[in-house]
Amino acid sequence: MPYTFKRSQELFTRAQQSIAGGVNSGIRKLEQPVPLYFTHGDGPRCWDADGNVYLDYQLGQGALLYGHAPAGLADAIAAQAKLGLHWAAQSELECEVAERLQSMVPSVELVRFNNCATEAVMAAFRLARATTGRPLVLRFEGHYHGWGDEGLVGFANPPATWTDDDELPRTHPSQGIIPEVADHFVVARWNDPDHLRRCVDRHRGQIAAIIFEPALCNTCCIEPGEGLMATIRELCDRDGMLMISDETITGFRFGASCAQGYYGFKPDLTIFGKAIGGGTPFAAIGGTKAAMAKIISGESIHAGTLNANPLCLAASKWCLDQVIARGNTLPASTNALGRRLMAGLVSLAATHGIPLQPQGPGLAFHTVMLKPGAAIGPVRDYRDYVTRHDAPRWAHLRRCLLEEGVRAIERGLWSISLTHGDLEIDETLDRATKAFARHAAEWKPAA
Ligand SMILES: Cc1ncc(COP(=O)(O)O)c(C=O)c1O
Numbered sequence: 362m363p364y365t366f367k368r369s370q371e372l373f374t375r376a377q378q379s380i381a382g383g384v385n386s387g388i389r390k391l392e393q394p395v396p397l398y399f400t401h402g403d404g405p406r407c408w409d410a411d412g413n414v415y416l417d418y419q420l421g422q423g424a425l426l427y428g429h430a431p432a433g434l435a436d437a438i439a440a441q442a443k444l445g446l447h448w449a450a451q452s453e454l455e456c457e458v459a460e461r462l463q464s465m466v467p468s469v470e471l472v473r474f475n476n477c478a479t480e481a482v483m484a485a486f487r488l489a490r491a492t493t494g495r496p497l498v499l500r501f502e503g504h505y506h507g508w509g510d511e512g513l514v515g516f517a518n519p520p521a522t523w524t525d526d527d528e529l530p531r532t533h534p535s536q537g538i539i540p541e542v543a544d545h546f547v548v549a550r551w552n553d554p555d556h557l558r559r560c561v562d563r564h565r566g567q568i569a570a571i572i573f574e575p576a577l578c579n580t581c582c583i584e585p586g587e588g589l590m591a592t593i594r595e596l597c598d599r600d601g602m603l604m605i606s607d608e609t610i611t612g613f614r615f616g617a618s619c620a621q622g623y624y625g626f627k628p629d630l631t632i633f634g635k636a637i638g639g640g641t642p643f644a645a646i647g648g649t650k651a652a653m654a655k656i657i658s659g660e661s662i663h664a665g666t667l668n669a670n671p672l673c674l675a676a677s678k679w680c681l682d683q684v685i686a687r688g689n690t691l692p693a694s695t696n697a698l699g700r701r702l703m704a705g706l707v708s709l710a711a712t713h714g715i716p717l718q719p720q721g722p723g724l725a726f727h728t729v730m731l732k733p734g735a736a737i738g739p740v741r742d743y744r745d746y747v748t749r750h751d752a753p754r755w756a757h758l759r760r761c762l763l764e765e766g767v768r769a770i771e772r773g774l775w776s777i778s779l780t781h782g783d784l785e786i787d788e789t790l791d792r793a794t795k796a797f798a799r800h801a802a803e804w805k806p807a808a
Pocket of ligand 1: 476477480482505508574579608609634635644
C-alpha cells in the first residue's frame with residue numbers, strides 16, 4: 362500500500378500556529394503532499410512520524426554524505442559536548458580541521474570557518490571586492506549561492522524576462538532586498554565560453570570575481586563542458602579576478618580534492634558547506650594565501666560568534682577522516698552506484714513510456730522529465746532546463762516515489778551517500794517499479 366502521512370499532516374497543522382508558514386526554510390514547503398516530519402535515520406534510511414521508512418537520496422539536502430546518524434559521528438559530537446559546547450575562542454580542533462582541508466584540497470592554503478555556506482559566500486564576495494578594489498561579481502544563470510541578497514541575483518530569471526540581449530537579466534526572487542544589489546552582478550550563461558568572454562570584456566576592469574558551482578547541482582546537475590574551467594581560469598588570470606568555486610554541494614562528494622580535483626582546476630577561493638559538517642551547521646571559506654590576505658590583515662571583516670564551534674569541528678574532523686580513509690575509491694564507488702540507479706530508472710521509464718532522462722556523473726544526478734515534444738539529449742544550461750523540463754509531471758512521479766519509500770530532492774536531484782550499496786540500489790529500483798507503474802496509470806497533464 363502506498364504510504365500515508367496522517368501524523369505529518371497533524372504536525373504541520375500544529376506547526377503553522379507557532380512557526381511562520383509551518384517550516385523553517387522556505388523550500389521545505391515544496392514537499393508534497395505535506396512537509397514531512399522525521400523521527401530518526403540509520404545510514405541510507407530514514408523514518409517519518411507516520412513510521413514510513415525511506416531509501417533516502419535527499420540526504421539533508423546533500424549534507425549527509427556519511428548517511429543518517431553514523432555512530433562514530435554521534436560519539437565524536439557527544440565526547441565534545443561533555444567537554445564544552447562553545448568557547449568563542451580557539452581550540453586545537455580548529456587547527457586539526459584546517460590542516461585536513463589543506464592536505465585534501467591543494468588550492469586551500471588557508472581557511473576560515475563559518476556556520477553556513479551563505480555566510481561563507483558573503484565573505485568571499487566581500488574579500489574579492491576588497492582584494493581587487495572592483496565592484497562587480499560575475500555569476501552564472503541557474504547557479505545558487507545561498508539565500509543572501511547577493512547569492513540569489515540572476516539565479517532563476519523567469520522566462521518572461523528572457524530577451525536576445527547579450528546582457529542577461531539580474532532578477533531577484535525575493536522582495537525586501539537592497540535595490541542596488543543587482544547592479545553589482547553580471548550574469549553569464551553556463552557552458553557558453555563565448556558568452557562568458559563577451560560578458561567579461563564588456564565589464565573589463567570592473568569585475569572582482571567569477572563564482573560558479575563546478576557541477577551545476579542546483580539546476581539539473583549540469584557538468585562543466587570541455588574547457589570551461591580553463592576558460593574561467595584564463596580570464597581570471599588575464600584580468601586579475603578571483604576564481605571562486607562554490608563547492609557547497611560538490612565538496613567531498615566528488616572526493617577528497619572536491620570537484621576542483623575531479624575536473625582538474627585550481628580556484629583562488631573555495632566555499633565549503635553541507636558535507637564538511639555531516640549535518641552540523643558548519644561551513645568554510647578556503648583559498649590561497651594571496652586571496653586570503655585581506656582577511657589576515659582584517660581589512661575585509663570576517664566574524665561570527667559561533668564560528669569554529671567545537672561541536673561542529675569535532676563533527677567535521679570525523680567526516681573528513683571518512684573521506685580521507687576512502688582515498689582513491691571515492692568518487693568512483695558512489696559514481697558506479699549512482700549510474701546503476703540511473704540505468705534502472707531509465708529502464709523503468711522505458712517500460713512505461715515515461716520521458717524521464719537522468720543526467721549527472723552518478724554520485725549526484727538529476728531526473729529531467731521531458732515536456733511533450735521536447736528534444737531528447739543532455740540539458741546544457743538553465744534556460745534549456747526550464748524550457749524542456751516538465752516540472753508538474755516530475756512532481757507527480759516524485760510523489761509516487763515518496764509514497765513507495767524513495768525520497769529524492771523535491772526539484773529532482775538525487776545524491777548517493779557512503780552508506781548506500783548495491784542492496785539499497787536494488788531495493789530502490791524494486792520500490793520504484795511500483796511508483797513508475799502508478800505514475801503511468803495516474804498521470805494526466807493539465808488540460
Ligand atoms: C552551491 C550552494 N552554495 C551555497 C549554498 C548555501 O548554503 P547554506 O544553506 O548552508 O547557507 C547552497 C545551499 O544549498 C548551495 O547549494
